[in-house]
Amino acid sequence: MSPRALDAAAVRAEFPALHQEVHGVPLVYLDNAATTQKPVAVLDALDAYYRRDNANVHRGIHELSRRATDAYEGARAKVAAWIGAPDAAEVVFTRGTTEGLNLLAWAWGTARVSEGDEILLSVQDHHSNLVPWQLLARRTGAALRYVEIDDEGRWILDDLHELVTERTRLVAVSHVSNALGTVNPVSALIDAVRARSDALVVVDGAQAVPHLPVDVAALDCDAYAFSGHKMCGPTGIGALWARRSLLEDMEPFQGGGEMISVVEREGSTWASVPHKFEAGTPNIAGAVGLGAAVSWLAGFDRNEILAHEQALSAYAMERLDELGGIRVFGPTRLEERSGVVSFTMEGTHPHDIATILDSRGVAIRAGHHCAQLVMQRYGTPATARASFYLYNTRDDVDRLVEALGTVREIFG
Amino acid sequence: METPQLSSLYQQLILEHYKHPRNKGALDEPTVEIHMRNPTCGDEVKLQLRVDDGVVTEVGFTGQGCSISQASISMMTQQLAGMSVDDALELARRFTRLMHGDDEVARDRSLGDLRALQGVARFPVRVKCALLGFDALQEALNATEASTEGATP
Ligand SMILES: Cc1ncc(COP(=O)(O)O)c(C=O)c1O
Numbered sequence: 001m002s003p004r005a006l007d008a009a010a011v012r013a014e015f016p017a018l019h020q021e022v023h024g025v026p027l028v029y030l031d032n033a034a035t036t037q038k039p040v041a042v043l044d045a046l047d048a049y050y051r052r053d054n055a056n057v058h059r060g061i062h063e064l065s066r067r068a069t070d071a072y073e074g075a076r077a078k079v080a081a082w083i084g085a086p087d088a089a090e091v092v093f094t095r096g097t098t099e100g101l102n103l104l105a106w107a108w109g110t111a112r113v114s115e116g117d118e119i120l121l122s123v124q125d126h127h128s129n130l131v132p133w134q135l136l137a138r139r140t141g142a143a144l145r146y147v148e149i150d151d152e153g154r155w156i157l158d159d160l161h162e163l164v165t166e167r168t169r170l171v172a173v174s175h176v177s178n179a180l181g182t183v184n185p186v187s188a189l190i191d192a193v194r195a196r197s198d199a200l201v202v203v204d205g206a207q208a209v210p211h212l213p214v215d216v217a218a219l220d221c222d223a224y225a226f227s228g229h230k231m232c233g234p235t236g237i238g239a240l241w242a243r244r245s246l247l248e249d250m251e252p253f254q255g256g257g258e259m260i261s262v263v264e265r266e267g268s269t270w271a272s273v274p275h276k277f278e279a280g281t282p283n284i285a286g287a288v289g290l291g292a293a294v295s296w297l298a299g300f301d302r303n304e305i306l307a308h309e310q311a312l313s314a315y316a317m318e319r320l321d322e323l324g325g326i327r328v329f330g331p332t333r334l335e336e337r338s339g340v341v342s343f344t345m346e347g348t349h350p351h352d353i354a355t356i357l358d359s360r361g362v363a364i365r366a367g368h369h370c371a372q373l374v375m376q377r378y379g380t381p382a383t384a385r386a387s388f389y390l391y392n393t394r395d396d397v398d399r400l401v402e403a404l405g406t407v408r409e410i411f412g
Numbered sequence: 413m414e415t416p417q418l419s420s421l422y423q424q425l426i427l428e429h430y431k432h433p434r435n436k437g438a439l440d441e442p443t444v445e446i447h448m449r450n451p452t453c454g455d456e457v458k459l460q461l462r463v464d465d466g467v468v469t470e471v472g473f474t475g476q477g478c479s480i481s482q483a484s485i486s487m488m489t490q491q492l493a494g495m496s497v498d499d500a501l502e503l504a505r506r507f508t509r510l511m512h513g514d515d516e517v518a519r520d521r522s523l524g525d526l527r528a529l530q531g532v533a534r535f536p537v538r539v540k541c542a543l544l545g546f547d548a549l550q551e552a553l554n555a556t557e558a559s560t561e562g563a564t565p
Contacts, residue, residue: 347431349478351453352422355538359418368454381454381476410422411479 003301006308012391014039025361028399033178033207033340033387034365035229038293042232045292049285057284058258058275072284075291076274082294083205083224084215085241092240092247092274093287097206098128100225100240101172103277104202105132107250109170112200115141117169120199122147122155123373124177124184129204130373133172142169149377153180153330160192168199175208175224179371179383180330181313181340183212190220200246206230210297210389211338212306216241228286233293237286240277247273254279305390309339312388312397316341319401323408329383339388342369345404348411350384356410357384360403420531421538422479429525430479435489439472444556448548450540455481459548461492463556468492468500473545480529480538485545487525492549501553504546511539 012018017037020027029037049071055064057072073088080088094100113119119133123146137144145163148156155173164171171193176183190201201221208214210231216224223242229235252259252270256279261269270276297305314334320326325346331337345353350366357364365385368375375381386400442460449456455477462470471489476482488507492500507526510517513533517523532542 349482351455351478351538351541352480355421355535356418367452372454375454381456406418410418411427 004299006300006304006390008308008391008393015391018391022361023359028362028396030386030396030400031363031365032389033385036232036389038232039296041296042289042292046234046285046289049288056281068284071288075287078291078294079239082298083209083241084217086217087244089273090241090244090247092277093282094238094240095236096227096238097204097225100238101129101204102132103240103253104223105136107253109136110139111251113140113142113169116167117142118145118167120145120163120168120171122173123377124149125174126178126204127370129172129174152332153177153182154336155184164193164196166197168197170200172202174204176338178207179369179374180342181338182330183336183338187219207338211309213302222246228290228293231293232297234286234289237283237290244273252276256280308390309388310334310337312392313337313339313341315394316386316397319397323401323404329378340385342383342385344380344383345407348407350382353384353407356407357403360406362400362403421535423528425525425528426479426483429483429486433482433486435472437472438474439470444552446548446552448544450544455541455544457485457545457548459545459552461552463497466497468495478541480532480541481544484529484542488545488549491524491526497553497556504550507546508543511542
């Protein structure tokens with residue numbers, strides 16, 4: 001089936017939440033890096049699941065349980081295909097990126113990392129790809145090292161031969177930066193790591209999977225985590241992909257129902273992967289919603305989604321430049337960027353920018369974006385961030401710029 | 413929802429304090445110092461007080477943040493000089509009530525310039541900003557009281 005052409009105006013029509021007024025003006029939603037809105041296809045799938053198929057999974061013999069199980073496992077297969085996973089059993093449903101990374105830090109890290117080992121992170125990363133590893137380092141006595149970033153928010157890899165040694169046990173980096181919009185050369189980094197060590201490579205794909213083609217097998221990473229709510233899916237559901245051998249070698253993360261094979265007084269044996277990592281009744285509706293989001297997004301060519309967002313970034317950067325007194329963070333080369341435009345405005349704090357924009361119906365995010373190491377790197381406590389998705393248009397950018405004019409009027 | 417008026421938030425007096433904060437700078441010999449951060453936005457303040465015999469004799473602050481947090485702290489320091497610890501605590505309590513929409517406090521002239529921040533109450537997500545300095549103040553005063561209580565025979 002040939003992909004559907006990306007006509008943002010037509011796509012918008014499928015998102016009920018985009019058609020509303022806030023503070024008396026039509027909403028312009030530019031906070032997609034935080035979470036995206038949901039298309040009717042996803043809302044309907046959730047509704048239909050609860051109205052018709054609702055039951056617990058892998059338990060009942062009855063018809064509804066069969067349907068729920070089919071829908072849940074069907075969603076897993078869709079997610080696997082969507083990210084190029086060779087085997088659907090390698091996809092573990094999680095609460096989101098954060099839980100996927102914590103799962104690895106506990107189930108893999110605690111057993112496999114010890115004192116004297118090194119963990120390589122990047123200062124570009126979201127706290128959810130930093131703090132679980134910092135906690136792991138504290139538990140095990142491992143040392144943390146960091147990939148630094150240059151003035152344009154790109155990894156500095158010149159000294160990689162010093163950063164990756166035979167002591168490096170783990171490399172955890174993000175595919176796309178949420179604070180700067182940098183699209184990282186993950187594949188090149190992974191090749192370089194593989195040439196120097198047998199470290200485990202974990203990729204935070206929260207800002208990549210929604211926006212660009214991702215193929216975990218081609219990337220050659222060991223694990224990849226992302227969230228459903230940033231790609232048109234519901235909150236509270238995400239996925240962790242990991243190599244089957246890795247999943248099989250790890251001890252469980254949480255114990256409970258669904259994840260066991262046989263429970264005896266002195267101990268238990270585990271269900272096969274991925275169920276070993278899905279203790280308790282999972283977020284079935286969430287998985288169904290995520291599956292629907294994947295099906296819906298799969299109707300488009302993901303290269304076109306990225307190109308659309310990059311074009312909006314380029315247009316926004318051009319208009320911000322005209323406005324003057326604005327510092328835009330991240331790479332100057334468009335090919336190295338996603339649809340995230342992080343900026344500061346001379347003499348005005350990002351919080352004030354966001355409040356004034358909100359009063360004009362324009363939703364952006366202001367703050368440190370859970371990336372305080374990035375803020376420290378650039379000596380700013382916070383930035384304002386507009387982030388685009390496939391339903392945003394040039395009109396949205398115009399409304400953003402117009403509202404920034406009001407900020408200027410007030411703050412002078 | 414009713415549309416909050418930007419003009420009620422960004423009053424001239426607030427912008428004026430933001431651009432020209434009073435008492436900004438470090439004290440030579442503070443008796444108490446509190447560092448406070450708003451973890452959601454990264455705003456921070458280091459508030460320093462010199463308290464002699466139960467009276468705030470000097471006050472200074474450093475830090476960075478949005479117009480609301482900075483103006484609020486600047487206005488607060490203006491009111492503080494010469495106040496007793498008890499009066500300063502009362503000021504913090506009254507201002508907190510103002511931020512929670514208490515109109516009676518809004519007529520209270522003793523709040524001085526701080527009354528200009530009344531409009532913040534209609535922007536619930538910004539109330540935290542206005543309270544940052546006062547949270548630091550309360551901690552500083554409580555620490556002062558605790559240490560003097562311990563010191564008196
Ligand atoms: C790059 C990145 N990593 C991780 C996360 C955490 O995702 P979640 O909060 O859905 O677990 C986010 C989202 O905030 C993100 O942008």
